[in-house]
Every structure is written in C-alpha cells, then in structure tokens.
Amino acid sequence: xxxxxxxxxxxxxxxxxxxxxxxxxxxxxxxxxxxxxxxxxxxxxxxxxxxxxxxxxxxxxxxxxxxxxxxxxxxxxxxxxxxxxxxxxxxxxxxxxxxxxxxxxxxxxxxxxxxxxxxxxxxxxxxxxxxxxxxxxxxxxxxxxxxxxxxxxxxxxxxxxxxxxxxxxxxxxxxxxxxxxxxxxxxxxxxxxxxxxxxxxxxxxxxxxxxxxxxxxxxxxxxxxxxxxxxxxxxxxxxxxxxxxxxxxxxxxxxxxxxxxxxxxxxxxxxxxxxxxxxxxxxxxxxxxxxxxxxxxxxxxxxxxxxxxxxxxxxxxxxxxxxxxxxxxxxxxxxxxxxxxxxxx
Amino acid sequence: xxxxxxxxxxxxxxxxxxxxxxxxxxxxxxxxxxxxxxxxxxxxxxxxxxxxxxxxxxxxxxxxxxxxxxxxxxxxxxxxxxxxxxxxxxxxxxxxxxxxxxxxxxxxxxxxxxxxxxxxxxxxxxxxxxxxxxxxxxxxxxxxxxxxxxxxxxxxxxxxxxxxxxxxxxxxxxxxxxxxxxxxxxxxxxxxxxxxxxxxxxxxxxxxxxxxxxxxxxxxxxxxxxxxxxxxxxxxxxxxxxxxxxxxxxxxxxxxxxxxxxxxxxxxxxxxxxxxxxxxxxxxxxxxxxxxxxxxxxxxxxxxxxxxxxxxxxxxxxxxxxxxxxxxxxxxxxxxxxxxxxxxx
DNA sequence: CTGAAAGCGCTTACAG
DNA sequence: CTGAAAGCGCTTACAG
Numbered sequence: 038x039x040x041x042x043x044x045x046x047x048x049x050x051x052x053x054x055x056x057x058x059x060x061x062x063x064x065x066x067x068x069x070x071x072x073x074x075x076x077x078x079x080x081x082x083x084x085x086x087x088x089x090x091x092x093x094x095x096x097x098x099x100x101x102x103x104x105x106x107x108x109x110x111x112x113x114x115x116x117x118x119x120x121x122x123x124x125x126x127x128x129x130x131x132x133x134x135x136x137x138x139x140x141x142x143x144x145x146x147x148x149x150x151x152x153x154x155x156x157x158x159x160x161x162x163x164x165x166x167x168x169x170x171x172x173x174x175x176x177x178x179x180x181x182x183x184x185x186x187x188x189x190x191x192x193x194x195x196x197x198x199x200x201x202x203x204x205x206x207x208x209x210x211x212x213x214x215x216x217x218x219x220x221x222x223x224x225x226x227x228x229x230x231x232x233x234x235x236x237x238x239x240x241x242x243x244x245x246x247x248x249x250x251x252x253x254x255x256x257x258x259x260x261x262x263x264x265x266x267x268x269x270x271x272x273x274x275x276x277x278x279x280x281x282x283x284x285x286x287x288x289x290x291x292x293x294x295x296x297x298x299x300x301x302x303x304x305x306x307x308x309x310x311x312x313x314x315x316x317x318x319x320x321x322x323x324x325x326x327x328x329x330x331x332x333x334x335x336x337x338x339x340x341x342x343x344x345x346x347x348x349x350x351x352x353x354x355x356x357x358x359x360x361x362x363x364x365x366x367x368x369x370x371x372x373x374x375x376x377x378x379x380x381x382x
Numbered sequence: 383x384x385x386x387x388x389x390x391x392x393x394x395x396x397x398x399x400x401x402x403x404x405x406x407x408x409x410x411x412x413x414x415x416x417x418x419x420x421x422x423x424x425x426x427x428x429x430x431x432x433x434x435x436x437x438x439x440x441x442x443x444x445x446x447x448x449x450x451x452x453x454x455x456x457x458x459x460x461x462x463x464x465x466x467x468x469x470x471x472x473x474x475x476x477x478x479x480x481x482x483x484x485x486x487x488x489x490x491x492x493x494x495x496x497x498x499x500x501x502x503x504x505x506x507x508x509x510x511x512x513x514x515x516x517x518x519x520x521x522x523x524x525x526x527x528x529x530x531x532x533x534x535x536x537x538x539x540x541x542x543x544x545x546x547x548x549x550x551x552x553x554x555x556x557x558x559x560x561x562x563x564x565x566x567x568x569x570x571x572x573x574x575x576x577x578x579x580x581x582x583x584x585x586x587x588x589x590x591x592x593x594x595x596x597x598x599x600x601x602x603x604x605x606x607x608x609x610x611x612x613x614x615x616x617x618x619x620x621x622x623x624x625x626x627x628x629x630x631x632x633x634x635x636x637x638x639x640x641x642x643x644x645x646x647x648x649x650x651x652x653x654x655x656x657x658x659x660x661x662x663x664x665x666x667x668x669x670x671x672x673x674x675x676x677x678x679x680x681x682x683x684x685x686x687x688x689x690x691x692x693x694x695x696x697x698x699x700x701x702x703x704x705x706x707x708x709x710x711x712x713x714x715x716x717x718x719x720x721x722x723x724x725x726x727x
Numbered sequence: 728c729t730g731a732a733a734g735c736g737c738t739t740a741c742a743g
Numbered sequence: 744c745t746g747a748a749a750g751c752g753c754t755t756a757c758a759g
Contacts, residue, residue, distance in 0.1 A: 056736060067746045072738055084744060104512040105459065106736035108450045109751045127472055133495065145513075148493040150478060167449040168490075271673045302677045328616045332647045334679030401752060412730045417754055429728060451752035454735050 055100045064094035071095075075102050108169055113190075116147045117355065118165050119174040122236065123269060126299065128325045128344050129176075132195065135348025136174065139356065144171060166190065172355045175203075177238045191358035195351045199239035204358075206351040206367055210240055210324065211247035213340030213372030217294060217322055218251035220338070220374060224381050226292040226320060230260040230285050232277060232304065234296040235268055241296050244324055244340075248294055260290050267300055274303030275310075282311060291319060292380070298323035298330050298339050305333060305379070320380040326373075336377030343370045400445045409439040416440075420447050453514055458535070462489045462700065463510050464519040467581065468614055471644065473670045473689050474521075477540065480693025481519065484701065489516060511535065517700045520548075522583045536703035540696045544584035549703075551696040551712055555585055555669065556592035558685030558717030562639060562667055563596035565683070565719060569726050571637040571665060575605040575630050577622060577649065579641040580613055586641050589669055589685075593639055605635050612645055619648030620655075627656060636664060637725070643668035643675050643684050650678060650724070665725040671718075681722035688715045 057071040064071070066087060073079055074091040083091075094100070108114035117140060121129060137146055149165055165173075166189050173192040178200065194205035221229060229252055234241045249259050262284070267277035274295065285293070295301040301323030308315050315321050315335055323330070326341035347370055357364035376382065402416040409416070411432060418424055419436040428436075439445070453459035462485060466474060482491055494510055510518075511534050518537040523545065539550035566574060574597055579586045594604050607629070612622035619640065630638070640646040646668030653660050660666050660680055668675070671686035692715055702709035721727065 054736090058736080068736085069738080069746060069748095070744095072736095073745095076738085078738095082744065087744080099508075101509055101512045103454075103514070103736055105450060105453045105514050106751090107738075109448075109454050109735090109753085110737045110739080112738095112751070114450065126475075130471075137495065146493070146495070148491070150482065150491070164446055167446045169448070169450050271676070299673075302674060305677050328644075329647060329674040329678070331616070332650050332678045333674070334677060334681070336679070399752090403752080413752085414730060414732095414754075415728095417752095418729095421754085423754095427728065432728080448752055451735090452754075454737085455752075455754045457735070457754095 054103070055098045056103070057100070060091065060094045060098055060100045063098060064090045066091060071100075072102075075100070112169070113171050114169045115144050116168060116170045117144045117172045117174060117352070117359075118147045118149055118168065118170045119176065120149045120165070120178075121176045122238075126269060126297070126325075127327050127329075128297075128342065131344030132176065132348035135345040135350075136352040137348075138345075139349045139352035141356075144356075144359075172359045174351055174355060177236070177240055179237050179239070191355060193351045193355040193358065195347055196238075196240045198243060204354060204364070204367065206347060206354060207369055208240075208342055208347055209369040209372050210244050210340070210342065213324065213342070213374055214244050214247035214294075215251040216374040217338075217340055218248050218257070219255055220376060220380065221292045221294075221320060221322075222252070222255040222257055224292075224320065226257060228258045228260060228289045229292045229294065230281070230290045231264050232274060232281070232293055232295040232300055233264050233266045234300070235266040244296055260285050260288055267303070269297050269299050271299060271303040271306060274300035275307040276303075278304045278307045279311065282307070282313070286313075293319060293321055295321070295323045298325040298327045298337060301337055301339070301379075302329070302333055305335075305337070309334075315379055316381045322380055326375050330375075330377065333379075335379045338377045338380040339375050341373045341375050343372070346370050399448070400443045401448070402445070405436065405439045405443055405445045408443060409435045411436060416445075417447075420445070457514070458516050459514045460489050461492045461513060461515045462517045462519060462697070462704075463492045463494055463513065463515045464521065465494045465510070465523075466521045467583075471614060471642070471670075472672050472674075473642075473687065476689030477521065477693035480690035480695075481697040482693075483690075484694045484697035486701075489701075489704075517704045519696055519700060522581070522585055524582050524584070536700060538696045538700040538703065540692055541583075541585045543588060549699060549709070549712065551692060551699060552714055553585075553687055553692055554714040554717050555589050555685070555687065558669065558687070558719055559589050559592035559639075560596040561719040562683075562685055563593050563602070564600055565721060566637050566639075566665060566667075566725065567597070567600040567602055569637075569665065571602060573603045573605060573634045574637045574639065575626070575635045576609050577619060577626070577638060577640045577645055578609050578611045579645070580611040589641055605630050605633055612648070614642050614644050616644060616648040616651060619645035620652040621648075623649045623652045624656065627652070627658070631658075638664060638666055640666070640668045643670040643672045643682060646682055646684070646724075647674070647678055650680075650682070654679075661724055661726045667725055671720050675720075675722065678724075680724045683722045683725040684720050686718045686720050688717070691715050 057068045060071045061068045073083055074088055079088055170190050173190050176195040178197055192203045194203050197205045198207045231245055233245055265277050265281045267274040301321050304321050313319050322338040324340045326339040330337035330339045354364045402413045406413045406416045418428055419433055424433055515535050518535050521540040523542055537548045539548050542550040543552045576590055578590050610622050610626045612619040646666050649666050658664050667683040669685045671684040675682035675684050699709045
C-alpha cells in the first residue's frame with residue numbers, strides 16, 4: 038500500500054531548513070532582530086518598519102523558529118510532559134482535553150505513556166528531563182514515585198491526594214464513594230464487596246476505604262477476606278470476578294463496587310456468563326461515569342469524576358508555576374453519583 | 383491540596399544540570415570521548431579502560447545526554463510524532479500500544495492531538511517540524527492534508543488508503559463492511575441506512591461505499607436522501623439518529639450501520655429513548671469492535687479493526703525508513719465481523 | 728586510541 | 744533602536 042513514493046521520504050532529501058539567518062539576509066537585518074520579531078519581544082526595541090520588513094520575510098520564506106535550538110539556548114523548552122498510567126482508559130481522554138485547553142498554544146503537550154497496568158517509573162521520568170520540559174504533569178503516581186526524583190522542572194500532580202512533595206490537583210473521590218455506599222444501603226443491601234485496581238495508587242485506596250468505611254457506618258457488612266484486584270481492563274476484571282463470585286455468593290454478597298467503570302463492565306460481562314442477574318441478584322457500580330455506562334447492559338451506576346476539570350485545573354496551576362504567577366488556590370473537584378439500572382435504578 | 387511544598391518547584395532551584403564536560407573532568411578524558419561512550423559508539427575507537435572509567439563517572443554523576451543539545455547537533459531528534467485526530471476514541475489506545483511496542487526505547491513517542499472531531503491541520507504539522515522529529519506517523523489524514531506539506535522527515539500514514547504521497551499502512555475495512563452487508567441481508571433486512579462520520583477521511587468513505595454497494599448487490603435498498611453524519615461521540619450520534627429516524631422509519635428502514643462503534647452506542651441510546659426495540663424493530667452495527675461492544679445493551683455487532691496491528695506495522699515501517707533499511711512489504715490488515723445481539727445475534 | 732575545534736540555530740546580555 | 748558576540752551542550756570530522 039502506498040509504497041510507491043517511499044523514496045521521497047527515506048532520504049535526507051533536498052529540503053533546506055529555513056534559518057533566522059536566511060530571514061535576516063532577506064530582510065536586511067541581523068539574526069538577533071529576527072529572533073526578537075519572531076518571538077514578539079519587540080516592545081520598545083524594534084521599529085515598526087523593521088518589524089514589518091522582518092515579518093514579510095518570515096512569511097515569504099515560511100520561517101518557523103527551530104524549537105530545538107531555541108530550547109537549548111533558552112535552557113528550557115516549551116513542552117509540557119504529561120506522564121500517564123493508562124491512556125487506553127477513556128477517562129484519560131477527558132483529562133487530556135482539559136490539559137490542552139488550559140495549556141493553550143504556547144506549550145506543546147508531550148504524552149509519556151506507560152504500558153497498560155504499569156505505574157510510571159521514576160527512571161522513565163528522569164530520562165524525560167533530557168528533553169528539558171517546561172513543566173511536568175504526572176497523573177496518579179504512587180507514593181514511591183516522586184521520592185527519589187529530584188524535581189528539576191515545575192511539576193503538578195493529578196489525582197495524587199497522598200503526595201506532598203509537589204502541588205497536586207485532586208478530586209473528591211471519597212465523597213462519591215460515600216454516596217455510593219449510602220445509595221446501596223438505602224436499596225437494602227447488607228453485604229457488599231469491592232473489586233480494586235492493581236495499581237497501588239492513592240486515588241484507588243481512597244475510593245476503597247471511603248466506600249468500605251461508610252458502608253459499615255450505614256450498617257452494611259463487607260465481604261470477608263482480601264479485596265480482589267484486577268487490571269483496568271474488561272477481560273481481567275471479568276476473570277477476577279468469576280473467581281471471587283462463588284465465595285461472595287456463599288457469603289450473601291448482593292452488591293459489588295469496582296474501582297473503575299471499565300472493571301465494572303467486566304463484572305457485568307462475567308455476571309451474564311454466570312447467569313447472575315444484574316441488578317436482581319447483584320448490584321454493580323463503578324467510578325468514572327464513562328459515556329459507555331449509559332448504554333451498558335444494564336446501565337451502570339457510577340461515580341462521575343470530573344476528568345476534564347482535573348486536566349484543566351492541573352494545567353492552569355502548572356502554567357502559573359511556569360510563568361512565575363501565583364496559582365489559584367486549589368480546591369477539591371467534586372464527584373457526583375449517577376444512579377442507573379445496575380443498582381436497581 | 384498539596385500546595386505545601388509548591389516553593390520547591392516554582393523556582394529555577396539549585397539544580398545543576400550534569401554535563402558531558404563534568405563527566406569528562408571526573409573521568410580525566412575529553413567531552414568528545416564521553417559522547418562516544420554515552421552513545422555506545424566506542425567500537426574500535428575507545429580503549430576498554432577509558433570506557434570503564436567514563437561509565438563509572440556517568441553512573442556516579444547520574445549523567446543523561448541532553449536530548450536538546452544532541453538533537454541540535456545531530457540535526458534530528460529521537461522523537462516520533464504521532465498525529466492523531468481523536469485520542470478520546472479507545473480504538474486509538476490500541477494503535478498507540480502497537481506503535482510504542484514497535485518503536486522500542488530508542489525513539490520517544492510524542493502525541494499531537496487535534497481537537498475532538500477535528501482533522502489534523504497541515505499548519506499544525508508544519509510547526510511540529512520545528513521539533514526536528516526523527517519520523518512522523520499520521521493517522522487518518524484527509525487527502526488535502528499532505529498536499530501542501532513538504533515532507534521533511536520520514537513519514538508513514540495509518541489508515542489512509544487514498545493517499546499516495548507517503549507510504550501508508552491500511553486495514554481492509556471494505557471486506558468487513560461487505561461482510562456486514564451480507565450478514566444483514568441473510569437476516570432478511572431489505573432497507574438499510576448508514577450513519578457516517580463527519581470527518582472527510584478515506585477510511586470512512588471506504589466503509590460507507592463498500593457497505594452500501596454490497597448491500598445493493600445482495601438485494602437490499604439504501605435509505606433515500608443524503609447519508610447523515612455525526613461526530614464520533616455518543617451524544618452527537620444520538621441526536622443525529624433521533625432526527626433521521628422518523629424518515630427512515632417511514633421508509634421501512636430496519637437496520638442502521640454506523641461508521642464507528644461509538645456512534646452506534648449513541649444510536650442504541652437514542653433508540654431506547656424513542657422506544658425503538660433493538661434488534662426487534664431495528665438492527666444496529668458499527669466498526670471498531672471496542673471492548674464495550676460486548677457489554678452494551680444489546681451487545682453490538684461490529685467489524686473488528688486491528689488497531690494494535692495497525693500501530694505496530696506503521697511504526698515498524700517507519701523505523702525501517704528512519705534507519706535506512708528496506709521496509710517489509712505492506713499488507714492489508716484484516717478486519718473481521720463480530721456478530722452480537724444488536725443484529726439479532 | 729584520544730583530543731581540539733568547529734558547528735548545529737537560536738537567544739540574550741552588552742555595546743553603541 | 745540595532746548588531747556583534749558569546750554561549751547553550753552536544754557531535755563529528757579532522758589531526759595527531
């Protein structure tokens with residue numbers, strides 16, 4: 038397919054990079070002046086006529102400032118690196134949208150994606166500093182992550198309520214978890230189970246603990262034994278549930294809450310295969326309120342997490358840091374329980 | 383939250399970048415030698431003792447080659463930029479996984495994400511060249527996109543069957559579309575409709591044309607009038623379907639095929655709201671076979687597209703290009719029809 | 728086998 | 744208001 042013109046792209050080609058020097062020559066000025074104009078730092082330093090002449094030359098030659106050289110010279114680039122654990126999670130798409138929005142066109146977003154189910158490694162990030170990022174955004178790191186990581190650039194954490202070595206923007210996942218516990222209690226459930234994520238991240242510990250604690254407070258019992266964990270993936274949570282179900286069933290579990298909607302979908306899938314009726318025999322709920330939760334079978338009760346707002350607030354905070362402004366006071370972003378058929382509507 | 387230690391990250395801080403010169407001083411060699419060792423270009427050029435001494439110093443000082451300076455000096459970086467239309471689409475997560483896998487640790491993946499529903503703009507990509515990428519991967523560009531874009535780096539296209547100005551890796555979406563038409567005909571449908579994507583991209587035109595053509599060949603009729611389009615988004619496709627349904631219903635439409643699963647979910651959602659039974663009154667199907675299609679209500683019939691393989695093959699091809707090797711002959715990646723309850727199981 | 732030197736393209740004090 | 748010059752940190756011919 039399409040290999041026809043491959044030659045044209047393999048070689049260094051006849052392409053000649055347009056440099057500031059070329060623009061300078063054309064406009065009859067020095068490269069220093071071109072730099073000033075190209076970067077809009079002309080205020081009270083370059084005459085209008087020269088500005089016009091340079092801009093004309095820039096347009097004619099299609100000049101674009103070389104980021105690499107510019108970064109080296111300035112000592113820092115215009116990238117913001119977003120380190121994220123799981124880009125396949127649609128929730129993450131929302132976060133990215135918010136980040137892009139708040140970052141604006143001045144900064145380029147570079148995504149560093151760890152493999153599925155993997156938490157970002159400090160070593161990975163260390164080598165990212167070789168890019169001289171203007172700033173760093175790290176989503177859901179675990180406590181150990183930032184410990185041995187000398188902070189070399191302005192950094193903001195997302196969804197890292199336990200970490201204090203850098204500012205973080207967080208969501209009130211606990212409130213949503215509590216609302217979920219109350220909802221299930223009001224539906225008459227007495228024994229509940231929890232399916233956790235394997236990643237040892239504070240946000241997940243918080244969801245679990247807030248739910249289980251509130252569940253007991255409102256008179257429900259948690260399934261005995263260790264809380265099972267799965268990767269944030271339909272297949273894996275499906276298997277995990279299938280293994281846990283016999284024990285849970287024997288214990289009288291009538292509701293299971295998952296750390297994420299994606300895992301809850303796996304439970305829905307497994308339940309169907311096992312002939313367990315949802316919500317008749319078992320109520321199921323998750324966190325994220327992904328768009329798919331409105332069309333799942335049955336519709337999934339979920340704690341809506343404000344992904345876009347999370348990305349936006351984190352990026353806005355980072356921007357303030359990078360530009361030496363005072364960041365807005367951080368506030369916990371609200372979560373919200375959305376009840377659907379999977380818990381009896 | 384977490385603002386406690388903000389100060390430590392705001393300032394330029396006392397951090398001192400470790401340079402090759404520092405390593406050289408420590409090891410008692412020249413920076414040139416450090417460069418050779420750090421890049422593993424020592425073969426027959428540096429003595430073993432010197433190599434050891436330099437490596438020791440590198441470890442002790444925790445030296446990492448500065449990518450920015452290295453890129454400037456070399457004339458090209460180690461980034462591969464992946465230009466993608468819609469990162470929120472989970473299908474894209476699979477593509478990225480495949481790309482990362484094939485790219486290995488030598489190249490860093492930089493994602494350039496256009497806004498939802500937006501096709502990447504040539505201007506955007508032009509400015510990406512300021513990063514001196516080692517290579518470029520462009521997902522589903524439209525024909526006009528590459529036209530005025532002087533190719534300045536090895537480039538491979540994904541899912542761009544119509545473009546010949548650069549090599550592309552493609553999926554046989556037409557075969558899947560035809561299988562879908564045959565499947566619907568075998569279920570006795572006589573009048574079918576199509577809900578397209580708004581993005582004017584060849585892959586979508588191909589899906590639509592292959593489906594509609596085959597549908598007629600096997601004796602079905604397509605709904606009259608223009609094919610409606612929506613953004614790849616639940617809400618928008620839901621609305622689009624709601625508007626189209628009265629006309630389609632009057633015409634006797636009993637099956638609707640969507641350009642993507644995500645749009646099909648929107649149709650499922652709207653159908654439920656309208657009291658249209660799926661699959662009783664209406665069969666629904668999509669393309670992508672996202673994981674959610676097994677838990678949607680009802681389970682969604684879909685043409686499975688090999689996202690991971692697509693990413694992998696494209697990145698492997700690009701690697702060959704970047705490294706001056708002969709790429710493997712390109713083959714069309716297979717698609718596969720997965721039948722579920724939304725078309726009557 | 729090793730090092731001195733030039734150069735990548737830009738930015739930024741510093742003179743004028 | 745404008746330009747000459749140094750410097751960012753690396754890589755790579757080129758001498759030796």
